[in-house]
Amino acid sequence: MDRTTELSLIREIIGLSEQNSPYLDDQIAHSPISRYASPERFEREQALIFRRKPVVAAQSSELEGPNSFLARSFLGLPLLLTRDAEGAVHAFLNVCRHRGAKLEHSESGCKRVFTCPYHAWSFSNSGDLRSVPHEATGFPDLPRPERGLRRLPCAEAQGFIWIIANPDAADMPDIDTWLCGLEQDFRWMDLSGHRIAEIETVEIKANWKVLIEGGLEAYHFRIAHKDTIAPYFPDNLLTYRQFGPHIRAVLPRRSMPDLRQSKPENWDIRRDANLLYLVTPNVQMLAQQDHVMLFHFEPLAVDLTRIRMATMVPRSSPDTAEMRQHWAKNQKITVTALMEDFVLGEDIQSGFASRGNPSHLFGRFEGALNRFNLTVEEMLAT
Template structure:
C-alpha cells in the first residue's frame, strides 16, 4: 500500500474531533492498523527501554518499535544503540535472548557476526561476494536513539525533531517530578512482567488518563486499603485533580495533587502504612530527613503521565504497550526502584507493585478484563460511535492544551488529535 496518500482519507469519519466520537472501525480494521504502524510507529519517537537496564558494556535487551523487533545495547564506549533484530543476509534474528550481556551478535543461520554498534564485523567465505562487497554497508539497521531522564526512545524517522522537543517542556517537567521517586537515588528498573490482551492498542492508550473508571473497575483494590490510603485514592469525590492535554498526544492525570512534587511537604506525618519501613530505615542509620524523603518516594508520584504512542508513567511504574495485531496488544509493566537505595525501600516498592500491577494484583487484572470486553463489544453495533466527550462542557485552557475535570476524557482527545495529525501526513 502506497503511503503517498492515506487510504483512510476521511479521517473525520474515524475521529470526529468536534463531537469527540471515535468510529468502531478504529478498533477492528486490520488495514487501518497496518497504516497506523507505518504512519505512527515508524514516524515518531517510541519508548524502548530504560538506561538502568544496561549497567555494563555489552548489556542488551530485546524490545519493539511498533511491530519491528529491535535490540537495545550498550557498546564498548558506553553508547546506547537501537538496531533492528534482523540479519542483513537472509533476515534471521541475530538474538533471541530477552536480556543479558554479550560481546557481539551472530546470525545462527550463516554466521554473519555483528559488533555491539551493529557493524558487520565478519562473515564466512566473503570472497564469494566479490571484491566490491562493502561490510560497512551491511550492518544491522540502526534507529535514531535519544534519552531523557534515563528513558530511552528510538525512531526510524531521521528527520524527526529532537526527543525533548517532541516531549515538550511540560512533559519534561512531569518526567522530572516522576523521577523524584528515586528518593535521592537514581531510578532503576527492578524487573518487569508481560501479558497479552485481546484488544486494539488504542484501548490501552485511552486507559491511563481515565479516572472515571477507577471507583468502578478498581472497587476490589479500594477494599484492600487502610482508611487513610483509601481516602487518598478517592480522588473522584474530592475533585481536586485534573486531566490536561500536554501537546503531541501526551497528557497528564493529576489524581493526588499533594503528591505532585515528592520533595515538597517532607515534614508531614509519615503515613501509618509506612511507619514500620521508616523505623527500619532509622535502625539502619539513615537520618530522619533522608528517611522522610525515601518513605515519601516509596509510595510513588500522584499522577499518571501518558506519552504518545506507547508508554505511560503511572504512579510508580512504566506501562509499555506493543501493538501485535488489530485485536491483540502486549503489555509490559516495569517495576521501578532506587538504584543504590536501601533494600527495605525497594522491597516495599515491589510489594506495592504486586498489590496493584502484579499478575495476581487487585488492579491490572481488572483493567485487562475490561479492555478485553471492549474489544468483544465493538463486534456489535458497527455504526455506534465510541464516546470520548466527557468533560468537554467545562474544559479550561492549560499550559500547553485544554485542562479538564479529573474524570474528563481530555487525555483521550489529546491522543486522538495526535493520531489524526500523524495519519494525515
C-alpha cells in the first residue's frame, strides 16, 4: 500500500464516521441457500475453483530450510511439499510411482530422499526416481524419467506456497498477477519476511463460504462479539475494495475517527485499523499492529471446513520467552473471537435443512459478502 492510498483510506473512514455510515453498496442482495447446502454445488466448486485456481497450500516458514518437507492431506489430495537443497519448492502427490503406496508418513521433517515403505523405491526431494531394488531383473528398461513423482504446479510468493491442486493442470500463473494489486500490500507488509509463531487447526461444521462471509462485515461486531472485541471497534463501520477476485476491507478501531485532530504525517493505518484481506478462494488475513493473523480454509464437505489459524510475525521479531508469551496471548484472543463467528456459522448451516429461508439477505453495508459470492459465481460459470 502506498502512502497516498493509506491516507485516502483513513480520510474515507473519517468521512464515513462523520456521516455516521459505513461504505454502502447500491442495493441489498439475495444469496440462495443452495450455494451453501447443495452437495452438487460443492462438487462443482471443488472442480472449477479449488482444483483450478491457485490456492495457498502452506505458509513459507512451515517449509523452513533446505531439504525440509511437509506431508498433509489437502483438498482431498495426499500432498508432499518439499524444499530442495537449493531452496526451490516443489509440490507432489505423496504416492509411490510403483504401486501407489503412501510414500511419506511423517507430517514434516528434513529429507533429501524419500524411500517407499513397501518395496523401497526411492525418490529425490526434487521428484526424480533415484533407485529401484532389483531393477535390472524386474524392471528392464524402466523409463525412469516417466516414473518421477507426480508434480503439481507450485510457486513460492509473498510468503506462501501456492499450488494448483490438480496434477493435470497446466503451469502455475504468475502469483503477483493473480493477486491483482494486493501484492503491493503484501510487499508493504513484508509478508515474505513473516514466520508462523502460533498455529492451531479446527474443523467447523459449516460451508466454507458461510465462514468467509463472517469475516467480511462489521455489522455483527456489537452483538456477536459484545463480550470480546466489540469495545475496540465502532459500530458497523467498514469500507472495502475489490482487487480482481480478492477483497481488502478496512476495519477501523475506535481511535481512527479521532485522527481528524492530528496531522496526516502522523497517521498510520495499521495502528488505528485492522486490514482484512480475502485472497479468494482459501485465505483470509487480518493485519493488526505488529503481526498478521492467517485463516486458511480447506473445504472438506459441503457442510464441513478445516481452518488453520495462525499468528504470523515478522522474522525480525526476537524469539524470546517473553515474545512467545505475547504471541500466544494474541492467538488466544483472536481465536476466541473467531470461534464466536464459527459457532454462528454452524448454527446457520444447521438451519439450511429446514428450508425456512430460501435465501440470505446482504444489506447495503454487507456488500463485500455479495461481491465475494459474485466472484464465486463467475468462477463457476467459466
